[in-house]
Amino acid sequence: MSRYVLQFYKQGYMKYISHLDLLRLFKRSFKRMEIKLQHSQGFNPHPKMSFVQPLSLGYTSVSEYLEFETNEYEEPNHIIQKLNEAMPDGIGIAACRAIPPSKKTLAAMVEYASYELKFKTNHICDWNEKLEEFLQQDKIIILKKQKKSKNLVEQDIKPMIRDIILKDSIVDNNIITLTTTISAGSNFNLNPENLMKSFCTFLDIPFEKEAISIERKELYCSTSEGNGLVPILKIEFKN
Amino acid sequence: MTLTEQLDKLLMKVEKPARYIGGELHSVNKDLNNVKTRFGFAFPDTYEIGMSYLGLQIIYHILNNTDSVFCERIFAPGIDMEGLMREENLPLFTLETKTPAKEMDILGFTLQYELSFTNIINMLDLAGIPFKSKDRSESDPIIAAGGPCAFNPEPLADIVDFFMLGDGEEVLKKVCEIHQSWKARNGNKREFLEEVCQLKGIYVPAFYEPIYNENGVLQAIEKKYEKAPDKIEKNIIEDLDTVDFPNSNVVPLIEVVHDRAVVEIFRGCTRGCRFCQAGMIYRPVRERSQDRIIDIAKNQIASTGYEEMSILSLSTSDYSKIEPLVTDLMGMCKQNNVSLSLPSLRLDSFSFNVLEQIQGYKKTGLTFAPEAGTQRLRDVINKCITDKDIYSGMEQAISLGWTSVKLYFMVGLPTETYEDLDGIAEIAKNIMDIAYRMNGNKRGRFNVTVSVSNFVPKAHTPFQWCAQDTMESFEEKHRYLREKLRKIKGVNFNYHGTETSHMEAVFARGDRHVCETLIKAWSLGCKFDGWREHFKYDKWLQAFKETGIDDNSYAFKAGNPEDILPWDHIDCGVSKEFLISEWNKANHCEQTQDCRRGCVGCGINTHTECKQEGTL
Numbered sequence: 096m097s098r099y100v101l102q103f104y105k106q107g108y109m110k111y112i113s114h115l116d117l118l119r120l121f122k123r124s125f126k127r128m129e130i131k132l133q134h135s136q137g138f139n140p141h142p143k144m145s146f147v148q149p150l151s152l153g154y155t156s157v158s159e160y161l162e163f164e165t166n167e168y169e170e171p172n173h174i175i176q177k178l179n180e181a182m183p184d185g186i187g188i189a190a191c192r193a194i195p196p197s198k199k200t201l202a203a204m205v206e207y208a209s210y211e212l213k214f215k216t217n218h219i220c221d222w223n224e225k226l227e228e229f230l231q232q233d234k235i236i237i238l239k240k241q242k243k244s245k246n247l248v249e250q251d252i253k254p255m256i257r258d259i260i261l262k263d264s265i266v267d268n269n270i271i272t273l274t275t276t277i278s279a280g281s282n283f284n285l286n287p288e289n290l291m292k293s294f295c296t297f298l299d300i301p302f303e304k305e306a307i308s309i310e311r312k313e314l315y316c317s318t319s320e321g322n323g324l325v326p327i328l329k330i331e332f333k334n
Numbered sequence: 335m336t337l338t339e340q341l342d343k344l345l346m347k348v349e350k351p352a353r354y355i356g357g358e359l360h361s362v363n364k365d366l367n368n369v370k371t372r373f374g375f376a377f378p379d380t381y382e383i384g385m386s387y388l389g390l391q392i393i394y395h396i397l398n399n400t401d402s403v404f405c406e407r408i409f410a411p412g413i414d415m416e417g418l419m420r421e422e423n424l425p426l427f428t429l430e431t432k433t434p435a436k437e438m439d440i441l442g443f444t445l446q447y448e449l450s451f452t453n454i455i456n457m458l459d460l461a462g463i464p465f466k467s468k469d470r471s472e473s474d475p476i477i478a479a480g481g482p483c484a485f486n487p488e489p490l491a492d493i494v495d496f497f498m499l500g501d502g503e504e505v506l507k508k509v510c511e512i513h514q515s516w517k518a519r520n521g522n523k524r525e526f527l528e529e530v531c532q533l534k535g536i537y538v539p540a541f542y543e544p545i546y547n548e549n550g551v552l553q554a555i556e557k558k559y560e561k562a563p564d565k566i567e568k569n570i571i572e573d574l575d576t577v578d579f580p581n582s583n584v585v586p587l588i589e590v591v592h593d594r595a596v597v598e599i600f601r602g603c604t605r606g607c608r609f610c611q612a613g614m615i616y617r618p619v620r621e622r623s624q625d626r627i628i629d630i631a632k633n634q635i636a637s638t639g640y641e642e643m644s645i646l647s648l649s650t651s652d653y654s655k656i657e658p659l660v661t662d663l664m665g666m667c668k669q670n671n672v673s674l675s676l677p678s679l680r681l682d683s684f685s686f687n688v689l690e691q692i693q694g695y696k697k698t699g700l701t702f703a704p705e706a707g708t709q710r711l712r713d714v715i716n717k718c719i720t721d722k723d724i725y726s727g728m729e730q731a732i733s734l735g736w737t738s739v740k741l742y743f744m745v746g747l748p749t750e751t752y753e754d755l756d757g758i759a760e761i762a763k764n765i766m767d768i769a770y771r772m773n774g775n776k777r778g779r780f781n782v783t784v785s786v787s788n789f790v791p792k793a794h795t796p797f798q799w800c801a802q803d804t805m806e807s808f809e810e811k812h813r814y815l816r817e818k819l820r821k822i823k824g825v826n827f828n829y830h831g832t833e834t835s836h837m838e839a840v841f842a843r844g845d846r847h848v849c850e851t852l853i854k855a856w857s858l859g860c861k862f863d864g865w866r867e868h869f870k871y872d873k874w875l876q877a878f879k880e881t882g883i884d885d886n887s888y889a890f891k892a893g894n895p896e897d898i899l900p901w902d903h904i905d906c907g908v909s910k911e912f913l914i915s916e917w918n919k920a921n922h923c924e925q926t927q928d929c930r931r932g933c934v935g936c937g938i939n940t941h942t943e944c945k946q947e948g949t950l
Contacts, residue, residue, distance in 0.1 A: 108356070109355075111351035116587050125639075127638065183358060183587070
C-alpha cells in the first residue's frame with residue numbers, strides 16, 4: 096500500500112462543479128488510468144481517496160489537495176502524467192508526493208487557507224487605512240447560522256484572520272484585489288465570503304455575492320516550531 | 335460583454351451551473367475553419383435527462399466522426415436559468431463553444447415524448463428563431479426533428495422544416511453532405527428541402543397539404559411538390575454491426591439520470607403488444623453481434639471509467655443468445671469492478687440466476703409488467719404472459735430473498751371492464767399470499783407496489799382507432815383500485831396523473847391544427863409539461879379554448895379503419911392492413927404470435943429482411 100498527496104488546480108468553468116462531482120471525476124479518472132486505489136473494508140467498499148479541504152462551488156483554486164492510497168507503489172511522476180491525460184480542461188495536476196502512511200488524515204492537519212478576493216465597487220477610500228482600522232477592532236463580530244437550529248449566533252472572527260493585504264495596492268477598473276490568510280479546517284474555519292461581508296458592513300457598502308470572485312491560493316498547516324505556515328504539499332513527517 | 339462573460343455572471347446565480355458549461359470528458363471541439371456544417375443537437379429537456387439518452391450519444395458520435403461536420407449539444411435551460419437569460423438577453427447557446435443556437439446551420443430536435451413539444455417552442459424563442467417555417471428567413475437555421483414522435487409529425491408540421499424517420503445513423507450523414515454542396519453553391523432553403531426530400535426517410539411537411547371537408551374530416555393529403563415521395567418510408571439500418579456506435583461516450587461532470595456505460599443490444603421487438611408504438615415503429619428486430627457488444631462494452635469502460643454498465647433494448651431476454659452474452663458481460667464487468675445492470679429481463683430461471691449473481695445481498699427492486707389484470711384483457715392487448723408466468727416468477731423471487739416487487743399495469747385499455755381491474759387487485763393479493771406462504775406470518779417484510787398508467791392510443795399501432803378513456807372514467811378507476819388495494823396489507827398503489835395522459839393523447843394523434851394550441855399554451859406559460867411541478871392544466875384548457883380546438887375530439891376519437899389519418903403518408907413499414915387486422919383481432923380477444931414463431935404478416939419484410947422470423 097502506498098499513500099500520496101496530489102496538488103491540483105481548478106480553473107475556468109470547472110469552478111462550477113461541486114465537491115461530489117469532483118470526487119466522482121477523480122474516481123473515474125483513476126479507474127480509466129488503471130491506477131488501482133486501495134478500498135475500505137466492509138459491505139460497501141469505497142476507494143480510499145479524500146480531498147484535504149472542500150472548495151465551495153464557484154471558487155477557483157490554484158492549489159487543491161487530494162489524499163489517496165493505492166494498492167501498489169507507482170512513480171508520482173507517472174501518476175501526474177496519467178491523470179493529466181484524463182482530466183478535462185480546467186483541472187490539472189501540479190504535483191504528486193508519496194507520503195508515509197498515517198492514521199491522521201491530511202484533512203485533520205489543515206489550519207489555514209489563503210485566498211485572493213476580487214470585488215467590484217464604486218466606493219472610494221484609502222483601502223490600506225480601512226483594512227488596518229478593520230483589523231484593529233477589539234472584536235470582529237459576524238452572525239453565523241447554527242447548522243442544526245438555524246439560529247443566528249454571534250461569532251468573533253478576529254482570531255481567525257491571520258492577515259488581509261491589499262494586493263499591489265492597485266485599484267483597477269473599480270476592482271479591488273485582496274489577499275487573505277484565514278483559518279480553515281476542522282477546528283476553526285472562516286468562510287472568506289463571511290469575512291468580506293463583515294468588511295463591507297464595516298465600510299457601510301453593500302455586499303453582493305456575485306460581484307466577488309474568489310480564488311484559493313494555498314492550504315497550510317503550522318510548522319512544528321514557531322508561528323510559521325507550511326503548504327500541505329511540503330508537510331514534514333516525523334519518523 | 336461577450337456571451338461567455340455574460341454567462342459567467344449568470345452561472346453564479348443558478349442551480350446546478352455545470353448543466354451549462356460543457357467541457358466533459360469526450361465532448362468534442364473542432365477548428366471552426368475546417369467545419370462546413372454546424373449541427374446543433376437540441377434536446378427539449380434538461381441536461382440531466384438529455385445526457386441519459388443513448389440516441390444523443392450515437393448521433394453526436396456519428397456526426398463528429400465526420401471531419402466537415404461539428405455537432406454541438408443544446409439543452410432546455412432550467413426555469414431559473416431561463417429567467418436570467420431572458421433578463422440579460424442571453425440567447426440559447428451550445429455547450430461546446432457557447433455559440434448562439436441561431437448560428438447553427440441545422441438545428442435538430444429529438445422528439446422523445448409529446449409533452450416536450452412546448453419546450454421546443456420555448457427553445458426556439460430563447461434562440462431568437464421564429465417558430466414557423468414560413469416566418470423564418472434564409473439566414474435562420476434549418477429546423478429538423480427525429481425520434482419516435484416524428485412518426486406522427488403533424489402537430490409540429492408548421493414548425494419543423496424536415497423530419498427524419500427511423501434510424502438516423504446513415505441518413506444524417508447524407509443530409510450533411512447535401513447541406514455542404516448546397517451551401518457551397520449558395521442555394522436557398524427551398525432548394526435544400528427539395529433535395530433532401532429525395533433521401534429515404536426525409537419528410538418535408540411543407541410539400542404536403544392535408545385537405546379537410548366542410549365538416550372538418552380529413553379527405554386527402556395533397557402533394558405540393560411533385561417530386562416529393564407519395565409515402566415517406568422510414569430508414570432501416572439492416573445490420574447494426576455495420577454502423578458506428580460510441581466507444582467513448584461523453585461523461586457528464588454532474589450526476590445525470592442514467593450515469594453509466596451503455597450498449598444497445600438490439601433494435602425492435604417481435605412480441606407485438608398492440609398498445610406499444612415502439613414495438614411497431616422499430617421493426618424488424620436487428621441484433622448487434624455478441625462480439626461487437628462485448629467489444630463496445632470493453633472500450634466504453636476503458637475510456638470512461640464508469641463504475642456501472644447497462645445494456646439496452648426493448649426486451650433484454652429476447653436477445654437470441656442472451657445466456658452466453660450475459661455470462662460474458664458478467665465476467666467482463668467483474669474483472670473491471672463494474673456493476674452490471676440488466677433492465678427489462680423476463681422473470682425466468684436464467685434471469686434469476688443472473689440477478690442473484692450480480693446483485694447478491696444488494697438486491698434492487700424487481701419490476702414486472704403484466705399490463706392488464708385478466709387473461710382476457712392481456713389477449714386483447716397481445717401481452718402474452720399468463721398468470722402462471724407471473725406467480726412462478728414471484729415464487730422464485732421470494733425464495734431468493736427479494737423483498738419488493740413493482741407491478742406495472744395500464745387502465746383505460748380497449749374493452750376494459752371493472753372485472754379487469756379486480757384482476758389487478760387479485761394478482762397483487764395472490765403475490766402477497768405467496769409471500770405469506772413462503773415466508774410465514776411476517777411475509778418477510780415483502781411488499782408489492784402496483785403502479786398504474788393511463789392508456790394513451792398512439793399512431794401506427796392497432797389501437798390508433800381507439801378512443802381514450804375520459805378523465806372522469808380514469809379517475810373513477812383509480813379510486814376503485816385504490817379502495818380495493820387499500821385492503822390488502824403490504825400493497826402500495828400509485829398512478830399517473832390523468833391530465834397529462836389526456837394531453838399526451840391529444841398530441842399523439844394530433845393533426846396540424848393543434849400546432850396553434852401548442853404555441854398559445856407556450857405563450858400562456860406552459861413548458862416542461864412532463865414535469866409534474868411545471869404542468870399547468872388550466873393554461874392548456876385556456877389555450878384550447880382560445881385557439882378553437884376541441885381537445886376531446888382528439889383524445890376521445892374512435893376512428894374507423896377507412897378513415898384517412900393525419901399520418902397516413904408516413905410509412906413505418908408496418909402495413910395499415912396489418913394494423914386493421916390486429917385491431918379486429920383485439921376486439922375478438924385473439925392473440926397474435928410472437929413473429930419469431932413464424933411470420934405474422936406485418937409487412938416489414940417487404941422493406942427489409944426479418945432475420946428473427948421463425949427462429950423460435
